[in-house]
Amino acid sequence: MNHRKLSAGETAGTYRITDTVTESELLNIAKAFARRRLAKGRKITQPALAFEYLQVLLQDYEHEVFSALFLDSQHRVISFEELFRGTIDSASVYPREVVKRALACNAAAVILVHNHPSGDPEPSDADRRITQRLKEALGLMEIRVIDHLVIGLDACVSFAEQDLV
Structure with a gap:
């Protein structure tokens, strides 16, 4: 990190604030750290581990943002992209556009992710349908x-953990 x-710090993975x-x-x-952890080539072994990044x-957005983490066949990150921006409680998501981006990235797998500005990560019926x-x-x-991860203020709901994907 060049800041x-x-x-x-003295131990690998630790840092000291100097001012x-x-x-x-x-x-x-x-x-910046979160972007680095989701950088191209990083392997995602468990989707829920990507949650904190x-x-x-x-979490700061006041509107819904629907994103995707495009992965190769070894579940290494190809790219993380914010695909759609919405309103305070919804975002229009177009499957055709998601498929186009996935193909353009030559992705073998994808982790879908969006935030709930309300702070409550509980998936809606619309979330399940899309x-x-x-x-x-x-x-x-x-x-x-x-x-598909739904990001709330302090928590995340994983569709995979609930057997919804």
């Missing part, structure tokens, strides 16, 4: 939907 107010930082700077540092990236539509559309292209 002027941050230096490496006074604002809350905004701390959030930017956290987002995705939460950092999506997940099923995306699973069917991507499945026709032999692209596996591994999970």
Whole structure:
């Protein structure tokens, strides 16, 4: 991490803040770390482990953002993309566009993710329906939907953990 107010700690994976930082700077540092953890080539062994990084990236939005983590056949990250932006309680998601992006990335698998600005990660009926539509559309292209994560303020709901994908 190349940030002027941050230096490496004595133990690998630890850092020392070398100067006074604002809350905004701390959030930017956290987002930079999250992006790095979701960088191309990183292997995602358990979708729920990606939650903390995705939460950092999506929790501040006051509107719904529907994103996808495109993965190769070894579940290494190809790219993380915010695909659709919506309103405070919904986002229009177009399966055709998700399939186009997945094919353009040459993805073998995908983790779908969106936030709930209300803070409550409980999936709606619309969330369940779009997940099923995306699973069917991507499945026709032999692209596996591994999970759909709904990010709330302090928690996440994994469709895979609830046997919904």
